[in-house]
Amino acid sequence: MIKIELEVNGKKIQKEIPDHTLLSTFLREHINLTGTHVGCDTSQCGACVVHVDGKSLKSCTALAADLNGSKVTTIEGLASNGKLHPMQEAFKKLHGLQCGFCTPGMVMSVIDLLKQNKNPSDKEIRDWLEGNICRCTGYQNIVAAVKEAAAKM
Amino acid sequence: MASLVGSRVERKEDKKLLTGRGKYTADVTFAHQTYAYFVRSPHARAEIKKVDISKAEKSSGVVAVLTGKDIVNDKIGGLIAGWRIKSEDGSDMKVPAHPPLASETVNYVGDHVAVVIAESLDEARNAAELVKVDYKVLKAVVDTADAMKSDQIYKDIPKNLCFDWLLGDRAKVKEAFDKADKIIKIDLINNRVIPNAMEPRAANADYNPSTEEITLYTTSQNPHLARIIISAFNGVAPENKLRVIAPDVGGGFGSKIYPYAEEVVCSWAAKKIERPIKWVADRTESFLSDCHGRDHVTHAELAVKNDGTFLGFKNETIANIGAYASVFGTVTPTYLFGPCATGVYKMPAAYTNVKAVYTNTAPVDAYRGAGRPEATYTIETLVDKAARELGIDPAEIRMKNFPTQFPFQQTLVHSVDSGDYVAGLNKAIEAADYKGFEKRKRESEAKGKLRGIGLCTYFEACGIAPSPVVMMLGCGIGLWESAEVRFNPTGNVTVFTGSHSHGQGHDTTFAQIAADQLGVPIENIEISHGDTDKGPFGYGTYGSRSLTVGGTAIVKACDKIIAKGKRVAAKMLEASEDDIEFKNGEFVVAKSNKKKTIGEIAFACYLPGTYGEVKSPLPEGEEPGLKETSFFDPVNFSFPAGSHICEVEVNPDTGETAVVKYTAIDDFGTIINPLVVEGQVHGGLVQGIGQALYENCHYDQSGQLVTASYMDYTMPRADNFPDFNLGFTCTPATSNPLGTKGCGEAGAIAAPPAVMNAVMNAIGTEISMPATAEKVWKACKENKKTNSKAA
Numbered sequence: 012m013i014k015i016e017l018e019v020n021g022k023k024i025q026k027e028i029p030d031h032t033l034l035s036t037f038l039r040e041h042i043n044l045t046g047t048h049v050g051c052d053t054s055q056c057g058a059c060v061v062h063v064d065g066k067s068l069k070s071c072t073a074l075a076a077d078l079n080g081s082k083v084t085t086i087e088g089l090a091s092n093g094k095l096h097p098m099q100e101a102f103k104k105l106h107g108l109q110c111g112f113c114t115p116g117m118v119m120s121v122i123d124l125l126k127q128n129k130n131p132s133d134k135e136i137r138d139w140l141e142g143n144i145c146r147c148t149g150y151q152n153i154v155a156a157v158k159e160a161a162a163k164m
Numbered sequence: 165m166a167s168l169v170g171s172r173v174e175r176k177e178d179k180k181l182l183t184g185r186g187k188y189t190a191d192v193t194f195a196h197q198t199y200a201y202f203v204r205s206p207h208a209r210a211e212i213k214k215v216d217i218s219k220a221e222k223s224s225g226v227v228a229v230l231t232g233k234d235i236v237n238d239k240i241g242g243l244i245a246g247w248r249i250k251s252e253d254g255s256d257m258k259v260p261a262h263p264p265l266a267s268e269t270v271n272y273v274g275d276h277v278a279v280v281i282a283e284s285l286d287e288a289r290n291a292a293e294l295v296k297v298d299y300k301v302l303k304a305v306v307d308t309a310d311a312m313k314s315d316q317i318y319k320d321i322p323k324n325l326c327f328d329w330l331l332g333d334r335a336k337v338k339e340a341f342d343k344a345d346k347i348i349k350i351d352l353i354n355n356r357v358i359p360n361a362m363e364p365r366a367a368n369a370d371y372n373p374s375t376e377e378i379t380l381y382t383t384s385q386n387p388h389l390a391r392i393i394i395s396a397f398n399g400v401a402p403e404n405k406l407r408v409i410a411p412d413v414g415g416g417f418g419s420k421i422y423p424y425a426e427e428v429v430c431s432w433a434a435k436k437i438e439r440p441i442k443w444v445a446d447r448t449e450s451f452l453s454d455c456h457g458r459d460h461v462t463h464a465e466l467a468v469k470n471d472g473t474f475l476g477f478k479n480e481t482i483a484n485i486g487a488y489a490s491v492f493g494t495v496t497p498t499y500l501f502g503p504c505a506t507g508v509y510k511m512p513a514a515y516t517n518v519k520a521v522y523t524n525t526a527p528v529d530a531y532r533g534a535g536r537p538e539a540t541y542t543i544e545t546l547v548d549k550a551a552r553e554l555g556i557d558p559a560e561i562r563m564k565n566f567p568t569q570f571p572f573q574q575t576l577v578h579s580v581d582s583g584d585y586v587a588g589l590n591k592a593i594e595a596a597d598y599k600g601f602e603k604r605k606r607e608s609e610a611k612g613k614l615r616g617i618g619l620c621t622y623f624e625a626c627g628i629a630p631s632p633v634v635m636m637l638g639c640g641i642g643l644w645e646s647a648e649v650r651f652n653p654t655g656n657v658t659v660f661t662g663s664h665s666h667g668q669g670h671d672t673t674f675a676q677i678a679a680d681q682l683g684v685p686i687e688n689i690e691i692s693h694g695d696t697d698k699g700p701f702g703y704g705t706y707g708s709r710s711l712t713v714g715g716t717a718i719v720k721a722c723d724k725i726i727a728k729g730k731r732v733a734a735k736m737l738e739a740s741e742d743d744i745e746f747k748n749g750e751f752v753v754a755k756s757n758k759k760k761t762i763g764e765i766a767f768a769c770y771l772p773g774t775y776g777e778v779k780s781p782l783p784e785g786e787e788p789g790l791k792e793t794s795f796f797d798p799v800n801f802s803f804p805a806g807s808h809i810c811e812v813e814v815n816p817d818t819g820e821t822a823v824v825k826y827t828a829i830d831d832f833g834t835i836i837n838p839l840v841v842e843g844q845v846h847g848g849l850v851q852g853i854g855q856a857l858y859e860n861c862h863y864d865q866s867g868q869l870v871t872a873s874y875m876d877y878t879m880p881r882a883d884n885f886p887d888f889n890l891g892f893t894c895t896p897a898t899s900n901p902l903g904t905k906g907c908g909e910a911g912a913i914a915a916p917p918a919v920m921n922a923v924m925n926a927i928g929t930e931i932s933m934p935a936t937a938e939k940v941w942k943a944c945k946e947n948k949k950t951n952s953k954a955a
Contacts, residue, residue, distance in 0.1 A: 029286075045191035046184015048414075050362045051447040055874035058362060086184035099182040103174055106843045110667030111181030112362040112414025118182065133887070140882035144874070146362050146415050147667045149846030149911075150882040 015079045019044070020088025030076055034068075035059045037075035038085060046086040046115050050144070057143030060116035061085045067123035069116075069142075086115035089122075098122050098160040107156035109147035117143050121157045130161055168676040168686060169902075172839040176686075177671040186412040189366040189381045194440035197368075198227050200430055201288035202443070203278040203295045204452065205270035208304035208524035208867020209317065212268060212277065212297060220280055220294040225287030228437050229295065230429070231278040232267025240264060240432055241398045243425060245489035248638035249498050252330035252517070259326070260318040260522070262488040264398065264425040264432075270299070271317060271487035272524050273869055274452030276425045281433060281441055304524040304867035308484040309461045311521035317487075324522045326485055326494065331502040331576055332515025340476030340513040344467035348550040354538045355933045356459035356484070356861040357854075358877060359531050361666075363414020364450045369430040370440035377405045380431050383420050384410035384694075385664050386704025389641070390423040391696045393491075400432045410694040413666035417851070418530035419454045420666070421706045422491035426453075451872040456861055457531020459484040460497065460538050464505075466546050472554055472561040476513040477575075479505045479542060483520045486527035492706075493529045494520060499637055500535025500625075500707075503577035507543035508585050508623045508805060509565040511575045524867045530706060532851055532912040536624040541933075544620045544917035548924070558619050558921070559593060566621075570895070578625055580803045582895040588829050589621055592807035595891050596827035604811070604825075614814040614944075615824075616926025620918035623805035626708035626906035627899075629798035644797035645709070646700040647717035649678065649725055651790040653770035655763030656688040659721075662702010663714035664693050668908065669840040670710060676836055677715055677902070681722035683749020683762055700793055708906025711836065712802045716900040720794035728790065729765045735783045736760055736768060766790045802897045804905040806830035810918040814926045816948075819941025821923055823853055827889045830910050833896045834903035841907050845890055848911020854880035855912070856919035860934050878934075 016025045019042065026041055038044040038061070049071050050058035059071040062084040089096040098118050101107065108114040117140075124131060124139045131139070136157045140150065180186050217229040243262040250256060265276050278295050282288035305314040305324060312323040341347060361383075368381040378401050384390050387408040395403040413420065430441045445453070460481050467476040483497035502516035551558040566585040573579050593599070601617045608615035628634055631642035646662035659678050665671060671691045679686040692698055702714070726746050733751035734741040743754045752759040760768075768781035769790040782788065811825040828845055835841050858878040862870045871877040896903025916933060923935045929943045 039191075040193075044184065045188075046186070048188070048363070049190075050364065050414075051874050053447065053873050053875050055879075056362065056447075086182075090183050095179070095182065102182055103178040106175065106839045108178060108181055109669070109843055109847065110362065110415040111177070111186050111412065112188065114181055115184050134883075137883040137885075144362065144879050144881060146360055146417070146851070146879075147847045148843055149848075149850035149888070150885060151846045151887055152843060154882065154887075 013076045015076055017078065018082045020084060028075060032075045034070035034073045034075045034078060038070060044085050044087050048112055048115055050112065055144065056113065057120060058113045058116040060119040060143070062119055062123065067120050086119060097163040101156040101160035101163065105152045105156045105159055107148060107153045113143060113145045117145060117153060124157065125161055125164060131157065168679050169836050171837065173672055173676055173686065173837055175669050175672045176675060177669065188363055188412045188414055189368055189383050190444045192368050192381045193442065194368065194370050196439050198281050198283060198439050198441050199285040199288045200441050200443040201280050201285065201292045202276055202426065203280065203292050203297065205273060205275040205277055207270060207299055207301050208273050208306065209302040210270050210299035211302065212266060212270060213300055214298040215278060216296040217278065220291040223287065223291035223294055225283040226280060226291045227283065227439065228281045228433065229278060230265065230433055232263055232265040235263055235265045236267055238432065239399060240428065243488065244393060244397050244491060245494055246422065246491035246640045247495035249327045249329055249494045251328045257327035257494060258321045259489045260321060264428040272526050273867055274526060275487065279429050279433065281437065306523055306525060306863050306865055306867050308459055308482055308521065308523065311484065311523050312519065317522050317524065321522065326489060326520040326522060329498050329518045330515060333513065334515055336513040337476045337478050337515050341467045344475050345470040346468050346553065348466040348468060348546060348553055350464050350546045350549055352462040352464065352542060352545060353932045354458045354460040354462065354541055355855060357457045357531065357859045358451055358861050359417045359419035359454055359457060360879060361415030361417055361419060364445035364447060365420065365424065365426065365454060366444040367427045367430045368440060368442040369434035371434040371438055373438050377407060378431050378435055379407045379409065380427060381409050381411060382427050383413050384408065385413065385416040385420045385666055385706055386422065387664065387694055387696050388662060388701050389704055390427060393423050394428055394431055398428045400428060401435065407697045410664055416666045417532045418457065418534055418706055421530060421704065424453070447874065448872045451877065452869055453526060455490050455527045455529035456486065457528065458538060459528050462542050464542050464546050466550055468550050468554065470554065472556045472564050474509055474511050474565045477506050477511050479516040481516065481518045483518050484523050484525065484528055485520045486523060486525045488527045490527040490529040492534065493527055495639065496530050496535045501539050503574065504536045504539035504623070504625060505542055506575045507540065507547065508621050510567050514575045516576070525863055532848065533909040534707065536909065537852070537913045537916060540620065540622045540913050541917045544622065545920060548921045559589060559598065562619065562621050563589060578801060578803065580623065581800060581898040583623065583803060583805050583831060584893060584895050585621060585805060588805060588831055588893050589807040591891060591893055592809050592827055592829040595829060595889060596809040596825065598809060608813050614816055614926040616812050616814070616922040616924065618810045618918045618921025618925055620808045620914045620921065622914045623803050624909060624913055625801040625803060627712040627798055627802045628707055628709065629713065629801060631797050641703065643703055644795050645714040645717045646702045646793065646795050647714065647721045648700050648791065648793045649718065649721040651725065651766035653767055655766050657682065657684055658690045658692055659718055660692045660699025661714050661718065662700060663710040664705045666705065668705065668710060669837065673711065673836045673840055674715060674718055677718050678722060681719060682725065708908040712897065712900050712904050712906050713796060713798055715902055715904060717794045717796035719901055720796055721792045724792035724794065725790060729762055731783050731786060732765050732769060732781060733760050736781045798899050800899040802833065802899060802905040804830065804832050804907065804910055806910055806914060808914040808918040810922040812919065812922040812926055814923065814940055816944040819937035819944060821857055821935055821940050823919065824886055826886065828911065828914065829891045829893060830907065831893045831895055832907040833894060833905035835892065836904065842890055844907045845911050846888060848909060849888055849915050850880045850885060852912040852915025853885065853919055856916040856933050857935050858884065
């Protein structure tokens, strides 16, 4: 067991956890933030993407203990005071989600894209999304939502 | 009030899903939760000699280890085939036993042998490694085409043949072929694919010893079906003691229509140990044990006249149904495949013969489109080949053979109520700038690329119905749908549907329908589904049936609400019922300003009295309350259709193939919400293009699944696609009052032949799916050799 302290969605959390606890397991099983999903075991699907110290990270491939002292933002921490983040708004407006399973990782991932590239082209968005698999939407409305959010942010 | 049907209403379900508040099965954790891990067969075919659980039982945190013997002892029934198919010779199909945990033989890699239940998943997994199974490994049967000639898997099933089915008339076809100027022949493989809903399958079963009730949370497209199967066939608990909840479900695509071994085992075991048991598949378990899709080997022939007129069609297919006959595993390659195999064409004679074979691979069942993609791929690649061999333009040969009169009695089964295939193809030709292709081809050639164009004109049969007909054909269930419309006393509404949404957007589109029917604001309407304890029995969501069948049930239930509302309004407004009109949520007395809102009527129905005097707003004999149910059984299938045109660019030096332009013109009848429909088409297209270019399930000769992770199985990704160009035509369905036809599967049906016809047009060689870079490169290289020899 190992003691860790993380700031998750602005809240300081201290827990004692098994050494091998993945960040995704920590979020889902230890602090009940089940918005972060696990869709594969090989760091391919991207459903588990969260932000660690402001950067997107696949939480199924990181040990929580390795991130001791970090600031983590999950999908639950994006909206503030009930107001959706512009990226969430854009996904809703343009039907960028269907079953919603890949959506949390998708949204967290493309927010990081816009941090790095304020005005990405279609190709840049599609290239960035190489690490996020969606089986429902065909990606087209996700690309459109990213552009919409880029214009608003 | 403006009509909501036809509007791009943003989805009501999105807020929770976008903020991480969705609740999927894996998110549900009970107090005193235990965790299950399944011991699966590492062999494709073996006899089980001995299962030794003694070490596993003593492992840390283990609560129970259960095996096939326990299943036998507790008389738990096997998994079922839901559709009986008769062979051409009249004999019944042959079905092997499929116990939820095997005790005698295992028949594919991933087959279930034992379950370990422990205080934590880690402990369950550790203990599972201590379960020692002695296998006598047998030679596996893997190949679809060779299955009938291979070792016999089950002792009572000769040639590994489940059935040898015929639809159509061989003699008539022979006559037609005798008259033909030319016979076009094609050999096809419809590649096996793996559904890969992003949410892995999961189950969490809880037993309440006080009520003796099991509550099963599961990733299901059809919780009512899960309940009836687990009750009536597996015998785990009577229906009234089994509640099945399919909460938010992360996609299904057919793979979650029916219960699997894991749900049966978790429910049964939860009752045994009197604790909740949670199982969540990891991705490799999903690859191994979710039912797969497609896997046909087909020889088809088309008899034509020199002018391109079709005279007859024959289709000889071997369908691999895997190790066991799954719930829709036998109907998918028969009634969902055969009737559609003649495509959108007048075809004077036709037959489809399907030999369904068992192999030592995961069961194959319905996958988006289910049978219709296989049918469309066959006829559409064959029609293109006919166009090539006859020197006729692919659009022209299609136009020539379209029916123009509707209803159209299609060759093998269907009476197609409405459609306009000519208008659809014309619109696609224009939208795709079909005539400008040669110019684009030259531009591509200037860049060293080969460009090809491919067409697909398709129709499909959705909303399988009516129930007595499908049951006559062998279906074990009815295929009607239910709706309950329940006004609450304060005037808002809950609509219960027996269908299930796992991405399709029912919370929104069904609410649009109810809002229009009842004149109640959409924000005051809640759609409820997925809980067998809440709404009436229903048949779930698959086969593009929900809106056409389930949406109509909502309309019918609303009609009953309005009829009762009129009776009550007449009493309250002291008018004759015949003088009451219902419009925009108000009951109005004709030629007067006397009216009651539907909310006032609902309130009066629930609180039927007045303070200070004995006076009821209800007519004599009228029951209080305002809640109506409808069970809708359509008179016919619905028949969406469309024309898709794909353009690809091939790099002959690398074999890389890119879809550069894709136009889809579809006729889904009335569209309730274009935003949602476009999303359905986009998703279907990516799955269809995925099958054509990227996805392939591969077993090696020993039956090991080689493509069992996202590192090995090519999932379509965002950078594989351009934006799609969508358009619609509309001929409303006549078999339901909404005029809808269904849209969920169209993309997956139309895209594979459109893409492959484009690839073959580009490289000039027949090639099988998926057209991977390697295959295309080899074909280009071969062409170069042939061409230089010829020169």
